[in-house]
Amino acid sequence: MTGTGSIGRRLTLLLAGVAAMLSVLSWWMVTGLARQAAERTQDNVLAASVTTIAETLRSEQGEVRLELPYSAFSMLGAISEDRVFYRVATGDTILTGYEDLPVPNEIVSSLGRVVFDTGEYSGEEVRMATVSRLVLAGAQPVPVNVTVAQTRGGVASISAELSQLAAFLSVAFFLVAVSLSAFAARTSLKPLNEIAAAVSRRGPSDLRPLRRAAPTELAPLLTSLNRLMDRLGQSIRSAEDFIAEAAHRIRTPLATVRAQAEIALRSASDDDQKQRLRQMIRAIDESSRSAGQLLDHATVIYRTDDLVRTPVMLSDLVSQTVSGLEPTASMKDIRLDVEALRAKAEVDPVLIENALRNVLDNAIKYSPPETVVKVAMAETNGEVRIAVTDQGPGLGEGPADQLTQRFQRGRNTQGIVGSGLGLTIAKDVLVAHGGRLELETLQGGTGTCATLVLPSS
Amino acid sequence: MRYLLVEDNLELAEAVVNRLALDGHAVDHAACLADAEDCLAAAQYDLILLDVMLPDGDGREFLARSRTRLETPVIVLTARSQVSDRVGALDQGADDYITKPFDFSELEARCRAVLRRRGGEARNEIHLGDAVFDPLAGTLRLGADSIDLRNREIRLLEVFARHKGQILSKSQLMDRLFSYDAEVTENAIEVYVGRLRRRIDGMGVRIETVRGLGYRMEN
Numbered sequence: 001m002t003g004t005g006s007i008g009r010r011l012t013l014l015l016a017g018v019a020a021m022l023s024v025l026s027w028w029m030v031t032g033l034a035r036q037a038a039e040r041t042q043d044n045v046l047a048a049s050v051t052t053i054a055e056t057l058r059s060e061q062g063e064v065r066l067e068l069p070y071s072a073f074s075m076l077g078a079i080s081e082d083r084v085f086y087r088v089a090t091g092d093t094i095l096t097g098y099e100d101l102p103v104p105n106e107i108v109s110s111l112g113r114v115v116f117d118t119g120e121y122s123g124e125e126v127r128m129a130t131v132s133r134l135v136l137a138g139a140q141p142v143p144v145n146v147t148v149a150q151t152r153g154g155v156a157s158i159s160a161e162l163s164q165l166a167a168f169l170s171v172a173f174f175l176v177a178v179s180l181s182a183f184a185a186r187t188s189l190k191p192l193n194e195i196a197a198a199v200s201r202r203g204p205s206d207l208r209p210l211r212r213a214a215p216t217e218l219a220p221l222l223t224s225l226n227r228l229m230d231r232l233g234q235s236i237r238s239a240e241d242f243i244a245e246a247a248h249r250i251r252t253p254l255a256t257v258r259a260q261a262e263i264a265l266r267s268a269s270d271d272d273q274k275q276r277l278r279q280m281i282r283a284i285d286e287s288s289r290s291a292g293q294l295l296d297h298a299t300v301i302y303r304t305d306d307l308v309r310t311p312v313m314l315s316d317l318v319s320q321t322v323s324g325l326e327p328t329a330s331m332k333d334i335r336l337d338v339e340a341l342r343a344k345a346e347v348d349p350v351l352i353e354n355a356l357r358n359v360l361d362n363a364i365k366y367s368p369p370e371t372v373v374k375v376a377m378a379e380t381n382g383e384v385r386i387a388v389t390d391q392g393p394g395l396g397e398g399p400a401d402q403l404t405q406r407f408q409r410g411r412n413t414q415g416i417v418g419s420g421l422g423l424t425i426a427k428d429v430l431v432a433h434g435g436r437l438e439l440e441t442l443q444g445g446t447g448t449c450a451t452l453v454l455p456s457s
Numbered sequence: 458m459r460y461l462l463v464e465d466n467l468e469l470a471e472a473v474v475n476r477l478a479l480d481g482h483a484v485d486h487a488a489c490l491a492d493a494e495d496c497l498a499a500a501q502y503d504l505i506l507l508d509v510m511l512p513d514g515d516g517r518e519f520l521a522r523s524r525t526r527l528e529t530p531v532i533v534l535t536a537r538s539q540v541s542d543r544v545g546a547l548d549q550g551a552d553d554y555i556t557k558p559f560d561f562s563e564l565e566a567r568c569r570a571v572l573r574r575r576g577g578e579a580r581n582e583i584h585l586g587d588a589v590f591d592p593l594a595g596t597l598r599l600g601a602d603s604i605d606l607r608n609r610e611i612r613l614l615e616v617f618a619r620h621k622g623q624i625l626s627k628s629q630l631m632d633r634l635f636s637y638d639a640e641v642t643e644n645a646i647e648v649y650v651g652r653l654r655r656r657i658d659g660m661g662v663r664i665e666t667v668r669g670l671g672y673r674m675e676n
Contacts, residue, residue, distance in 0.1 A: 244537045251536035255558035259472030281637045288558050327566035330608040
């Protein structure tokens with residue numbers, strides 16, 4: 001079915017999109033925070049290192065002296081294997097360390113406070129901490145600047161490591177979120193699927209309203225579905241009523257006319273008049289039969305559209321139909337021979353009975369009196385065959401023409417060889433059941449065999 | 458045999474009553490369900506012919522209602538569609554079903570079939586000379602011998618037996634014997650009369666030809 005796509009998929013995609021965004025965001029934040037934390041740690045260690053060095057500054061005989069404590073550098077090594085540079089200077093005079101280490105400019109103004117800066121030294125990015133301290137040199141206190149710098153490779157690798165971990169966690173979060181979204185989508189669509197399943201489980205003519213608890217969001221859908229089924233049921237009933245009513249309206253006056261004609265026939269004395277009345281009765285019979293079969297055909301088309309199948313013992317159906325036609329056959333002293341076989345099929349019994357009755361009716365009608373109409377059943381290759389064989393004139397050119405004339409005045413376009421609506425109905429019923437109607441003239445034109453073929457169950 | 462016909466269409470009812478009377482049956486006519494109830498309370502019937510659509514109700518509902526206390530076989534008359542109606546009527550306890558407009562020969566055949574199937578104690582044997590004719594069973598008994606007759610022979614013999622001494626024209630016999638959907642010639646009647654003559658040979662009755670008029674059964 002083409003449509004606007006699956007709600008479930010859309011919901012899952014939407015939730016997965018949100019999860020992806022959240023994952024990327026959290027990764028980005030964690031990475032940023034990790035970097036910041038690493039940098040802050042480096043800064044703290046640099047500050048401690050630079051303060052430790054600054055504390056060893058002293059004045060000795062008017063000169064500034066210092067000892068570079070080992071701990072000041074070892075603590076830096078604790079973070080990483082980065083290179084460390086230092087510089088102790090008074091103004092532009094270097095006391096010790098790397099002369100060309102770039103020193104931040106604002107240090108003088110910030111006496112006693114550690115100042116940080118980032119710069120470049122020997123081709124690498126370095127983080128520098130500088131502290132200024134006043135030391136007495138002679139009588140005058142001079143500011144001494146202590147700077148310690150460290151390359152940032154360690155910080156970068158720590159933050160890269162943390163970022164990788166964050167990325168891994170984000171991906172894991174995303175995957176969990178996606179499967180949870182799919183689960184959530186499925187769970188929230190479950191009531192909808194349940195309703196769909198409940199509808200599709202029903203038989204084609206089951207139009208009772210759906211009575212099941214549904215979430216509030218689905219209540220309007222359920223209500224409209226029930227209303228639709230109600231209307232459908234009404235229209236089916238009214239169509240069936242219409243057909244039954246039409247049959248009644250057409251046949252009742254015909255029955256009256258026929259009765260009158262029979263009374264007239266009995267009291268008529270003139271042979272010519274009698275002949276006319278007989279023809280009139282025959283015409284009435286013909287038209288009532290045509291009307292009946294047209295309406296039957298309508299009902300059949302209607303019912304085959306929406307086949308209600310029930311398991312039927314075909315042998316019982318055949319015996320019943322045959323015994324219903326026995327009086328009709330007896331009027332012509334035709335014997336109905338039945339070889340019933342216990343075979344089952346999933347069919348609409350009313351329709352199959354109608355099809356069989358039409359075929360049998362034809363056989364009886366076109367058989368000469370005092371003959372036999374044989375009904376034989378067989379089951380082969382998953383098919384049940386009900387063969388009706390008569391000793392009539394067969395389906396040859398001439399008689400076939402006659403059949404159409406008799407049976408179907410002016411409506412011989414129905415398609416099946418030599419038959420009118422009766423065989424059309426039979427064929428339609430069988431085709432709707434996945435079967436077929438086979439017609440053949442017996443060898444030497446000694447009768448007709450009409451076989452109803454149905455898939456067995 | 459006593460029949461009850463429940464039918465609100467008076468012309469049709471009259472024709473049915475007349476036709477069944479020809480076969481020697483007594484037919485009471487009720488035009489509605491209330492009348493039918495009165496008739497059933499007053500008399501015993503061998504067979505009921507019941508229309509489905511009656512002014513004071515649905516015949517099938519009446520049938521379903523009275524089926525428990527009603528032993529009498531019922532044939533439903535209906536003008537409704539066969540496919541949608543047939544199963545319904547039989548389900549409600551009708552013995553058979555005939556669609557209007559119906560052929561009287563077919564109605565007779567169905568009545569006979571139902572009565573025969575139901576067995577019942579109703580017997581209307583007709584004495585013909587030395588033989589006893591049972592039109593329902595279709596047998597003709599002469600002493601210990603019993604002959605089974607064919608359906609058309611039964612009906613022909615019944616017509617002659619019920620109108621002994623009367624002249625019956627070929628055309629009259631034709632209308633009784635054949636339904637109108639088949640084109641029959643008067644020759645066919647001659648064939649059946651000839652056959653029947655051989656059947657009743659030596660039984661003390663005979664069918665005479667009355668030149669130009671028809672046939673007559675005499676002792």
